[in-house]
Amino acid sequence: MRIELQQRTAPSAIARLLAPVLALAAAFLLGGIVIAAMGRSPLAALDVYVLQPLSDPWALQEMVVKATPLVLIAIGLSFCFRANLWNIGAEGQFVVGAICGSTVALATHGTAAGAWVLPAMLLLGTLGGMAWAGVPAFLRARFGVSEILTSLMLVYVAELILDYLVRGPWRDPKGFNFPQSVTFDEAATLPFLTDGGRLHVGILMALVAVIVAFVVMGHTIFGYRLRVTGEAPRAARFSGFSEPRTTFIVFAISGGLAGLAGIVEVAGQIGQLKPSISPGYGFTAIIVAFLGRLNPFGILLAGLVMALTFIGGEAAQITLRLPFDLTRTFQGILLFCVLGADALVTYRVRLVRGTPAQAAGRAA
Amino acid sequence: MSIVEAILLTIVTASTPLLIAALGELVTERAGVLNLGVEGMMAMGAACGFAGAILFDSTLLGVLCGILAGGLTAALFAFAVLGLAANQVASGLALTIFGLGLSGLIGAPFIGARRDPITHLHIPGLSDLPLVGRLFFGQDAFVYASLLLCLGVGWFLFHTRKGLLLRAVGENQTSAHSLGLPVLRVRFVAILFGGACAGLAGAYLSLVYTRFWSPGMTSGRGWIAVALVVFAAWRPGWTFFGAYLFGAATVLQLHAQAAAIGIPSQALSALPYLATIVALVVLSLGRRRDTGAPGSLGAPFVPDR
Numbered sequence: 102m103r104i105e106l107q108q109r110t111a112p113s114a115i116a117r118l119l120a121p122v123l124a125l126a127a128a129f130l131l132g133g134i135v136i137a138a139m140g141r142s143p144l145a146a147l148d149v150y151v152l153q154p155l156s157d158p159w160a161l162q163e164m165v166v167k168a169t170p171l172v173l174i175a176i177g178l179s180f181c182f183r184a185n186l187w188n189i190g191a192e193g194q195f196v197v198g199a200i201c202g203s204t205v206a207l208a209t210h211g212t213a214a215g216a217w218v219l220p221a222m223l224l225l226g227t228l229g230g231m232a233w234a235g236v237p238a239f240l241r242a243r244f245g246v247s248e249i250l251t252s253l254m255l256v257y258v259a260e261l262i263l264d265y266l267v268r269g270p271w272r273d274p275k276g277f278n279f280p281q282s283v284t285f286d287e288a289a290t291l292p293f294l295t296d297g298g299r300l301h302v303g304i305l306m307a308l309v310a311v312i313v314a315f316v317v318m319g320h321t322i323f324g325y326r327l328r329v330t331g332e333a334p335r336a337a338r339f340s341g342f343s344e345p346r347t348t349f350i351v352f353a354i355s356g357g358l359a360g361l362a363g364i365v366e367v368a369g370q371i372g373q374l375k376p377s378i379s380p381g382y383g384f385t386a387i388i389v390a391f392l393g394r395l396n397p398f399g400i401l402l403a404g405l406v407m408a409l410t411f412i413g414g415e416a417a418q419i420t421l422r423l424p425f426d427l428t429r430t431f432q433g434i435l436l437f438c439v440l441g442a443d444a445l446v447t448y449r450v451r452l453v454r455g456t457p458a459q460a461a462g463r464a465a
Numbered sequence: 466m467s468i469v470e471a472i473l474l475t476i477v478t479a480s481t482p483l484l485i486a487a488l489g490e491l492v493t494e495r496a497g498v499l500n501l502g503v504e505g506m507m508a509m510g511a512a513c514g515f516a517g518a519i520l521f522d523s524t525l526l527g528v529l530c531g532i533l534a535g536g537l538t539a540a541l542f543a544f545a546v547l548g549l550a551a552n553q554v555a556s557g558l559a560l561t562i563f564g565l566g567l568s569g570l571i572g573a574p575f576i577g578a579r580r581d582p583i584t585h586l587h588i589p590g591l592s593d594l595p596l597v598g599r600l601f602f603g604q605d606a607f608v609y610a611s612l613l614l615c616l617g618v619g620w621f622l623f624h625t626r627k628g629l630l631l632r633a634v635g636e637n638q639t640s641a642h643s644l645g646l647p648v649l650r651v652r653f654v655a656i657l658f659g660g661a662c663a664g665l666a667g668a669y670l671s672l673v674y675t676r677f678w679s680p681g682m683t684s685g686r687g688w689i690a691v692a693l694v695v696f697a698a699w700r701p702g703w704t705f706f707g708a709y710l711f712g713a714a715t716v717l718q719l720h721a722q723a724a725a726i727g728i729p730s731q732a733l734s735a736l737p738y739l740a741t742i743v744a745l746v747v748l749s750l751g752r753r754r755d756t757g758a759p760g761s762l763g764a765p766f767v768p769d770r
Contacts, residue, residue, distance in 0.1 A: 104548045106767045139570065187554050240742070244749040249501065249554065250692045251745065254738040257685055265731035387558055426569030426680070433505075433563025437545055440556050444549035448767070 106448040116445045121392055121399070123445070124438035125406070131438070132431045141423065149420055150413030160416075162299045164408045166370060170195070170379070172307040172404035173362035174386035176314045177355030179395040183318070184351050185331040190237065190252030191359040192383025193259035194230040198360025199367040200263055201229025203374050206289035207271060207282060218288045222364055230360015231353045233259065238352035242345035248352075256383070264376050271374060282374040291369035303365035307404075310358060314397040327351070359383060380411060381429070388436045407432070472716060473600050478674055480712025481611045482507075482666040486690035487697070487704050488611075488618050489662020494694055495622060496655035497635035497761035501557025502542055503663045504687025505564020509534040510667025512572035515678040519575055524583050528607075528668045535664015536657050538564055543656040547649050550765040565681065572678045580676045607669050612705075614662075619701035631655060635759035638766045648766050663687065685738065692741045696748055698757035707744075714740050 133143035154160035174191045181188040188194075202222040209218050237251040268280045276283070291301040318324040330337040330347050338344065362382065371378055389407050393399030414428030444450055486503055493500050513534035518527025542560045545551040583605050586592065591602040622628040634641045634651045642648050670686070671678045689711060697703035718733045 106550055108767065108769075135567075135570075189558060236742075240746060244746050246742075246745045246749050247695060250688065250695070251742050253688055254685075254692075254741050257738045258735045261731040261735045265729050269729065384558075384562060387555070388562075391555060424570060424573060426566045426573070429566030430563060430570060431566070433559050433561075433566055436559035436562060437541065437556065440551040440559060441545050441549045443551060448550065450549070 103453055105451045105453045106444060107451070109447060109449055112446050117394070120442040120445050121394060121403070121439060124392070124435065124442040127438040127442070128431065128435040131434045135427070135430060135434075136423070139423075139427075141421065146417060146421060146423065149417045151409065153416065154409055154412045159299075160412055164405060164412050165304060166299050166301070166408075167411050168401075168404040168408035169303045169307045169369075170362040170366050170382045171386050171389045171407055172401055173303075173310055173365065174355075174359045174383060175389035175393065175400045175404060176307075176310045176397060177358030178386055178390045179314065179318075179393070179397070179400060180327065180351045180354045182390055183331045183395055184327050184347055185334070186241075186348055186351055187249045188234060188237065188252050188352055188355050189249055189387060190234070190254075190256045190383070191355065191386055192379060192381065193252070193256035194233045194356040194359035195363035195366070195379055195383045196256075196259040196263050197233040198226040198230035198363030199374065199378055200259075200266065200363075201232075201360065202226030202364030203271075203282065203285075203367055206285045206368065209289065210283055210286055214286075214288055216288070218286075219291070219368070222289060222368055223361060226364025227357045227361045230363060231357040233360070234352040234356020235349070238348050238356075242348045248348075263374065263378070267374050267376055273373075280376050284373045285368060289368060290372055291365065301365075301369035303369045306361065306365060308401075311397045311401050318397065323350075359386075380425075385411075385432060388432055388439070391436060391439050410435075467596070470596055470599065472720060476709065476713045476716045477600070477604060477608055479715050480709045481608050482669045482674065483686060483690055483693060483711055484611050484705060484708035485607075485614060485669065486663045486666035486687060487693040487708055488614055488701060489659035489666075490691055491694045491697070491699060491701060491704055492618060492622070492631070492662075493655045493659030494762055495635045495699060495759055496631050496652045497638055497759050497764065497766075498546065498652050498656055499553045499557065499763040500539070500542055500560070500656060500659055501554060501691060502538070502560025502564060502687075503659075503690050504683055504685065505561035505568075506535045506538050506660050506663035507564075507667035507670070507683045507687040507690075508568035508681075509538050509564045509571075510664030511671040511682055512568035512575075512667075512678060514664070514668025515578075515580070515671040516571055516575055518580055518672055519578055524580070524672055527672055528665065531664045531668025531672075532661045533664065535660040535662070535667065537660070539656050539660020539663070542660070543653050546765065547652055547656075550767050553763050553765065561687070565683075569680050572680065575678050576680075578677065580672055582676065583673055605673060607665075607673060615701050615705050622701070632759070635761055638761040638764065642766070642768055648768065652766070663690075666690070689737065689741055692745060695758075696741075696744050698748075699759065700757070710744075711737060711740070 136143045136146045154164060174195065178188060178191060202225050205218055205222045205225055233255060236255060237248040240246040240251050241248040267282055271282045273281055273283045291303055294300040294302065326342050330342055367374060367378060385407055389400055389403045393403035410428055410431060414425055417423040418425055486507055490500060490503055510531035514527045514531025517530025518524050538560060542556055545556045546553050585603050585605050588602050592598050622632060630646055631651055634646055634648050638648050667683065670682060675682065693704055693707045696707045715737050718736045722730045722733050
């Protein structure tokens with residue numbers, strides 16, 4: 102028994118829509134098996150992970166809040182991945198964005214600084230993420246160094262910088278020696294959309310990012326160039342599309358959006374700097390980008406789905422005492438399923454009996 | 466034992482897992498497959514290796530469990546990238562996320578447990594020589610095994626027919642296929658070998674290096690192993706030097722932290738990661754044209770019958 106792939110003449114439209122759904126179903130099945138192997142009831146877990154959050158208005162709000170950074174980062178990453186460039190260090194750009202944006206919040210803390218604080222924070226956060234992503238882009242464009250490795254190494258560096266800041270110079274002197282900064286002033290926190298709700302303005306930014314990305318990707322020359330660079334690099338080179346320039350632009354977009362997500366998370370959700378400000382949003386966003394098939398609206402949906410795994414994961418930790426690593430395992434399984442399901446779009450997949458030699462014999 | 470000797474000995478222990486994991490990845494990449502999941506496979510090796518050693522009360526069986534765990538997770542990766550022609554970079558990331566998560570689940574019951582130090586070689590006379598005695602004649606079995614592995618991989622790749630086939634598959638998959646070489650089968654074996662090595666490296670970490678298991682204990686070593694392969698221009702001999710260079714950097718950095726020399730500990734902890742970036746840049750300056758990368762590295766292969 103072996104798998105045989107046969108190239109489709111044109112990608113199947115039905116498969117393109119069905120692939121993510123199929124992948125999700127397969128991942129749930131495999132996740133259930135893992136839970137059963139741990140000696141727990143998969144059905145009880147399904148209830149806590151999925152059904153309860155979906156039927157609880159408070160959890161639904163929380164899901165949208167958690168989806169915000171995921172969507173922002175994944176939208177940026179989709180530009181990179183379309184150009185076949187691999188920025189896998191969004192987690193680091195997220196952290197640096199949070200640090201850079203927070204400088205304004207901390208500098209104006211306790212002063213009567215006006216309405217310029219928040220825009221300045223968002224701007225600095227975006228620029229910080231861009232700069233951090235600029236390093237792998239520069240090293241790739243100038244020296245041909247793999248952007249995969251450099252962007253990832255910088256994640257560890259960014260986390261260490263944050264750790265140093267909140268334990269050292271930025272530690273709240275009145276914080277009982279806890280490694281955390283002062284709580285941001287109201288002028289430095291994102292306003293909520295509704296009174297008493299959890300939804301902050303950052304959500305609107307994610308929605309804007311989705312729409313802008315949709316227009317840029319599908320309806321501009323730049324978007325076209327990006328797709329050509331990714332799908333037919335030789336053709337792109339012949340048409341005079343500059344590879345280093347594309348590299349810089351897509352890294353700037355993805356780094357900037359990751360940085361924005363970082364400062365939005367700190368100013369909207371956490372309200373101060375801590376040693377750990379992300380449960381791995383930067384890495385989960387990679388899954389979001391692929392689950393959304395690199396399509397902006399797909400990413401919006403996928404962001405909500407992945408946010409659900411975080412909410413469900415937290416709930417399962419409390420009610421079922423299922424460790425958070427289970428969520429991470431599930432996310433890994435899901436990415437595998439999403440990538441595997443992609444084969445259905447580009448290939449006809451068949452299970453063939455026998456060895457390749459026998460198959461060749463039959464064909465002859 | 467002098468402080469210099471102690472430092473030299475810890476450098477060997479820190480370098481061995483890097484060397485083993487990098488050699489595995491080197492073989493995988495020589496066959497044309499980029500497996501970025503080393504970190505995940507290593508984490509699985511560390512957790513399963515430690516769990517196995519505690520359950521069976523045997524370091525040897527533990528190590529076998531680690532190797533098996535690395536191989537099994539690698540098989541998962543192979544199914545995606547060979548069977549379904551999935552994107553290798555993204556599949557490698559999936560493997561890392563999956564491996565880090567599942568290793569956390571497997572290792573959780575064993576937090577707090579400790580293993581005794583494993584036996585080291587002792588040759589009366591030779592092992593007692595000052596400074597170099599324990600360094601050369603008093604290591605644990607894995608250190609010698611890793612050196613043999615390094616020589617073995619070099620011999621296999623460049624002095625055997627099978628090694629030539631493997632390199633041919635990695636260099637140009639279309640030509641190899643036209644010549645009737647079983648591209649996918651060769652790659653499958655190479656991926657499994659890489660996984661087994663990463664699993665062994667992980668088991669070494671939890672059973673010999675720290676002798677306990679803690680979540681996220683691989684802390685980027687798998688990624689450094691991937692970088693080492695590039696750094697070494699896909700050559701086993703240079704991998705050895707690279708691994709020991711990084712092992713030395715890690716250990717010296719730890720000693721500097723312990724000595725509290727006034728630099729923030731975080732800055733010193735960041736050194737191995739920054740050093741990786743610098744090393745990759747410096748090496749790219751040395752060889753602008755030919756990096757030594759296999760020609761078909763990272764390209765999916767679908768035989769057109």
